[in-house]
Amino acid sequence: MPIDARDEALLGRTVELAERGRRHVSPNPLVGAVVTRDGQTLGEGWHAKAGGPHAEVAAIAACGGADLTGATIHVSLEPCCHTGRTPPCTEAILAAGLRRVVVASDDPSAKASGRGLGILRDEGVQVDVAAPGSDAGRAARLQNQPFRKHARTGIPWVMLKTASSLDGRLATHAGDSRWISGGPSRDLAHGWRAEVDAVVVGIGTALADDPQLTARVPDVPRQPTRVVFDSEARLPLDGKLVASVAEAPVTVIASRAASRSATDALRASGVEVIVVSGQNEHGRVRAGLEELGQREVTSLMLEGGSHLAGAFFDAGEIDELRMFVAPILLGGRQAPGILGGEGVERIADAARPVEITREPIGDDLLTIARLKEW
Ligand SMILES: NC(=O)C1=CN([C@@H]2O[C@H](COP(=O)(O)OP(=O)(O)OC[C@H]3O[C@@H](n4cnc5c(N)ncnc54)[C@H](OP(=O)(O)O)[C@@H]3O)[C@@H](O)[C@H]2O)C=CC1
Ligand SMILES: Nc1c(N[C@@H]2O[C@H](COP(=O)(O)O)[C@@H](O)[C@H]2O)[nH]c(=O)[nH]c1=O
Ligand SMILES: [Zn+2]
DSSP states (O other): OOOOHHHHHHHHHHHHHHHTTTTTSTTSOOOEEEEEETTEEEEEEEOOSTTSOOHHHHHHHHTTTOOOTTOEEEESSOOOOSOSSSOOHHHHHHHHTOOEEEESSOOOSTTOTTHHHHHHHHTTOEEEEOOTTSHHHHHHHHHTHHHHHHHHHSSOEEEEEEEEETTSBSSOTTOOOTTSSOHHHHHHHHHHHHHSSEEEEEHHHHHHHOOOOOOOSSOOSSOOEEEEEOTTOOOOTTSHHHHTTTTSOEEEEEOTTSOHHHHHHHHHTTOEEEEOOOSSHHHHHHHHHHHHHHTTOOEEEEOOOHHHHHHHHHTTOOOEEEEEEESOOOOOTTSOBSOOSSOOSSGGGOOOOSEEEEEEETTEEEEEEEOOOO
């Protein structure tokens, strides 16, 4: 049976329900589910917490023990068929006697990739999948970009957030940058910190700003890991990052240039030090991302500075930009721009977003540019 307008609406609802798990489910995906019979909703559920019940199981439980034989379940992501921290959802669906499963998006991880759908079909369940270009299909995939990229590549989804002047500077020529964007923009950015697994800066920013990089908004179930790209392990032991290591973890990505005494001192202060190798800066960016991906960092917000953001750009490792532009002009040849690094040579080589949106936030303009889609 093809997907009709009622299915589309129910799948839209599953995506809405899935959002309720944001900030709570990483490294798992956001997933929502609705059980219906003859168009009547019997129960709704979502994946509320990593390690907790999956959306399908939560939706079935929400039906309160009603006989679900012959009922339908709509899910924003294909049901799992593996035993992880919880049993397979395919088994829960079969045990409940559901007759039709409608899914909005695929699960690209190795243990899924359509296997659950095959099992359900083999058991006589009718399985319908939304067209990839449908509204529900797109919304479900966009909602899980970090999970999807990490599942496909093993490395985290990278969002670069910047606060620049109208003339594209991240700081004055003297290194002052507090504050360029306004209060509402900074509040929004704190909310994003709460959504990602890690917040990343270069040692230049750590030294210039002595930042905290914590999410300072209400309802933060888990602070992001603060990561500093710092080849020589120069991160000051008396700075705010190291001082707050009990509040939120700190990881230093160093190179072989770091002395043993510097890495030992950081480790003794509770900092995780990862030593990566690579031919050049963008090679070390990639190596660092691989290490973070292995530690189940599925998403990160890169908060600068110019030099490190340029190395990420040169490595082709920026998936999305969220850029606040404030109504001020700074000027100065030495004042850093949004992307340092080498950059491209020809306009024909320019990176072009697949989608771009613009929105005023207080006195600033927020541009969100998605460079890739996973
Ligand atoms: N307005 C805004 O949004 C922001 C503004 N800022 C401002 O930017 C300025 C700091 O920026 P910037 O000087 O560019 O410093 P960065 O924070 O970009 O740090 C750059 C340093 O990171 C180290 N590093 C380690 N590994 C890598 C790698 N793989 N690739 C590239 N760099 C690596 C290098 O030092 P080493 O070789 O020693 O490891 C490099 O010099 C400050 O004035 C700060 O206030 C910063 C963030 C945001
Ligand atoms: N200057 C600037 C930003 N700078 C970023 O925020 C960091 C400081 O974080 P914290 O110490 O946690 O408050 C700083 O090191 C840099 O990464 N962010 C913005 O939203 N707007 C701004 O104008
Ligand atoms: Zn499941």
